Amino acid sequence: MKVAIIGSGTMGSGIAQVAATAGCTVKLYDTKTEALEKAKQALEKILSRLIEKGRIDDKEKNRIQSNITYVARLKALADADLTIEAIVENLEVKQKVFQEIESYQSDEAIIASNTSSLSIASIASALEKPERCIGVHFFNPAPLMPLVEIVPAVQTSQQVFDKVFSTIESWKKVPVKAKDTPGFIVNRVARPFYGEALRIYEESFAGLPEGEAGFATIDWAMKEFGGFKMGPFQLMDFIGNDVNYTVTETVFEAFYYDPRYKPSFTQKRFAEAGYLGRKSGKGFYDYSETAIKVAPIKDQDMGKKIFDRVLVMLINEAADALFLNIATAKDIDLAMTKGVNYPKGLLKWANEKGIDWCVEQMDQLYDIYREDRYRCSPLLRKMKEKGGRF
Numbered sequence: 001m002k003v004a005i006i007g008s009g010t011m012g013s014g015i016a017q018v019a020a021t022a023g024c025t026v027k028l029y030d031t032k033t034e035a036l037e038k039a040k041q042a043l044e045k046i047l048s049r050l051i052e053k054g055r056i057d058d059k060e061k062n063r064i065q066s067n068i069t070y071v072a073r074l075k076a077l078a079d080a081d082l083t084i085e086a087i088v089e090n091l092e093v094k095q096k097v098f099q100e101i102e103s104y105q106s107d108e109a110i111i112a113s114n115t116s117s118l119s120i121a122s123i124a125s126a127l128e129k130p131e132r133c134i135g136v137h138f139f140n141p142a143p144l145m146p147l148v149e150i151v152p153a154v155q156t157s158q159q160v161f162d163k164v165f166s167t168i169e170s171w172k173k174v175p176v177k178a179k180d181t182p183g184f185i186v187n188r189v190a191r192p193f194y195g196e197a198l199r200i201y202e203e204s205f206a207g208l209p210e211g212e213a214g215f216a217t218i219d220w221a222m223k224e225f226g227g228f229k230m231g232p233f234q235l236m237d238f239i240g241n242d243v244n245y246t247v248t249e250t251v252f253e254a255f256y257y258d259p260r261y262k263p264s265f266t267q268k269r270f271a272e273a274g275y276l277g278r279k280s281g282k283g284f285y286d287y288s289e290t291a292i293k294v295a296p297i298k299d300q301d302m303g304k305k306i307f308d309r310v311l312v313m314l315i316n317e318a319a320d321a322l323f324l325n326i327a328t329a330k331d332i333d334l335a336m337t338k339g340v341n342y343p344k345g346l347l348k349w350a351n352e353k354g355i356d357w358c359v360e361q362m363d364q365l366y367d368i369y370r371e372d373r374y375r376c377s378p379l380l381r382k383m384k385e386k387g388g389r390f
Contacts, residue, residue, distance in 0.1 A: 001167065004029065004080035006097060008039040008070070011114060012086035014142030017043060020067035021143075022171040027069045027077055036070040043068070046143070078104040082167065084136055086114040089246075094118070095126035102127050110160055112136040116187055117250045120153035120180045130155035134164050137184060138173075139339050146174040147339035149184045174338045176331035182254035185327050185335040187247055189346065191261050192313035194244060197222075197232035198264035200306055206266070212294035215284040220296035221303035226311060227343035233284040236267070237277030241284075245271045259373040260317070311349065312361040316377050318346035319358075322390075323379035329390050347390035355383045 003019045005012045008030035016028045016039075030036050047061040056064075074097070077083060083101055085094060098111055105111070112134050113123050124133035135151030148168045152161045161177075168175040178184040183191070197218050205214025219231020236244045245267045252261040270276075270283065277283030285291075318332050327335065333345025350358050362376035383389070 001025070002079055002081045003027070004077035004083040004101075006074075006077070006083065006085040006101070007087040008035050009086065011138065011140055011142060012084075013039040013042060014140065015084055015086060015114065015138055016068055017046070017064065017143050018138075018171055018173070020064045024067065025069075026067055027071050027080065029071050029074060029077055031072065033072050036072065040070055074100055075104050077101060080105060080109055082110045082112065082164070084112045084114055086138075089115060089118060089250075091118055091122055094123050098123060098126050098133070102129070102132075107132075110134065110164060112164065114138055117183060117247055117254070119182075119254075120151050121155060124153045124155045131157040132160055134160055135178075135180065135184070136164060136168065137178075139186070145339065147186070147335060148173045148175045149178045149186065149335065149339070150175045151178050151180050151184055153180050174334060176327060176335050178331070178335075179324075179326045181324075181326055183247075183251045185321065185332060186339040187251065188326065189314065189317045189321055189332065189336060190340055191248060191251060192310060192317055193232050194236055194267075195248065195261070195264065196310045196313045198266050200309065201233075202264070202266055212285055213297060216294055216296035217298075217303070218306055220298060221306040222310060224298075225304055225307035229341055229343075232310070237283035237285055237287075239277070240279055241267055241271045241276045259371055260375075262373065308361060309365070311353075312358055312365075313374075315346050315350045315353070315358050316362055316380065319350065319377040319379045319390075322347070323377055350380075351389045355380060355388065359384045 001024045003024045003026045005016045005026060005028045008028050012028065016026050020026045028036065028039060043065065047056065047064060050056045051058065051061060085097060087093065087097065094113060101111060107129060110132050111127065113120060114137055115135060116137055120133065120135040124130035127133055133153060134156050135149065137149040137151060139145035139147050150161065150165050150168065165175050176185065182188065200218055201214045205217065208214055215233040219233050222228045222231045230238065245263060248261065248263045252263055255261055274280055275282045278287055281287050321327060321332055322329055329347050333347050336342040337345055359376055359380050362374060365374040366376065
C-alpha cells in the first residue's frame with residue numbers, strides 16, 4: 001500500500017514510522033525542508049535506540065528507512081492509496097489541504113484526518129467525494145500507543161471504513177470505531193480525569209501556601225487507590241497545559257457549553273502564565289534543577305474520597321458515551337486502557353464497584369452542588385432499576 005502523511009511533526013513522523021514498519025511505501029510531506037530533515041534525523045535516532053535495546057537489527061532499520069521518502073511538494077502524493085493528515089488543528093487549513101490533495105489523487109484514494117477534536121463531517125464537506133474521508137486518530141507517541149480511533153463521518157462509505165479498519169489492524173494497532181462527536185471516545189470520556197481533579201484542587205487545596213501539595217495529594221490518591229501510572233496533574237504537565245486546556249475548551253464549545261466539560265480557570269491561568277508543564281520547565285510542578293519536591297498529604301480517608309469522586313465521574317462519562325452510542329462497551333473500555341493506559345476499563349470498573357454505588361455517588365454530588373455537571377447518566381439509572389451490569 002502507498003501511504004502519504006501530511007505533516008512531519010511528532011505525530012506525522014510517528015505515523016510514518018508505523019506505516020513503514022508495516023511494509024507500506026510512505027511519503028512524508030511538509031512545506032518546510034528543514035522540518036523534513038529534522039523528522040529524518042529523529043527517525044534515525046529512534047531506530048538506533050531500538051537497535052541498542054535489541055528490538056530490531058540493522059537490516060530492519062534500513063528496511064524501515066528505505067520505505068520512507070521525504071517530499072516538499074503536495075503533488076508528489078498523487079499516487080497514494082491512503083493519505084493521513086496530521087497538521088494544525090484548524091478546520092479551514094485542513095479543508096484547504098484536503099481540497100488540494102483531492103485534485104491530485106485518484107477517485108479511489110482515501111483521505112483521512114488525524115484530528116483529535118474537529119468534526120470529520122466538516123472536514124469531509126470540503127471534498128468533491130466526501131465519502132472517501134474518514135478520521136484516523138492515533139495517540140502520541142504513535143509507534144508506542146496501540147489505540148487508533150477510526151471515525152467515520154456521516155458521509156463516509158462503508159467500503160472506506162472497512163478498508164481503513166483492516167489496514168490499521170494490519171499495522172498491528174488496536175482500532176476502535178467511534179461516532180463523529182466532539183472528543184470521539186478518549187478525549188470525551190477522559191475529561192473528568194482532569195476537570196474533576198482541578199475542581200477538587202480549587203475547592204480543597206487552592207488556599208494552601210504550597211500549591212504543589214494539593215496537586216501532589218490528588219495525584220497520589222489516583223495512583224494509590226486506582227493504580228493509575230500518572231496522576232492528573234502529572235499527566236497535564238506531560239501533555240502540556242496549553243494543549244490540554246485547548247482540548248477541554250474545544251470539547252466544551254462543541255457540546256454547546258455543557259457544564260460537564262467546563263474548563264478550569266486554574267488551568268487557564270497556568271497556561272496564560274506560560275506554566276505549560278515539562279516542556280516549559282514549570283507547570284503544576286516545578287521541574288527546575290533547584291526545585292524542592294513537595295510531598296503529598298497522605299491521608300487515607302481523604303485520598304479515598306478524592307479517588308472515588310474522580311472515578312465515578314469517569315464512569316458516568318463512559319456510561320453516557322455508551323448510552324448515546326458513541327461506541328460499544330467493548331470499544332470504550334479498550335479505548336481507555338489502550339489509548340491512555342487506564343489500569344482497567346471504566347465500565348468494567350463500574351461493575352466491580354456496583355451500579356448502585358455509581359448512582360448513589362453521582363446523586364450525592366448532585367445533591368451538594370445542584371449542577372448539571374453532576375447529573376447521573378440515564379443508562380446507570382436504568383441499569384440500577386433492572387439490576388444490570390455492563
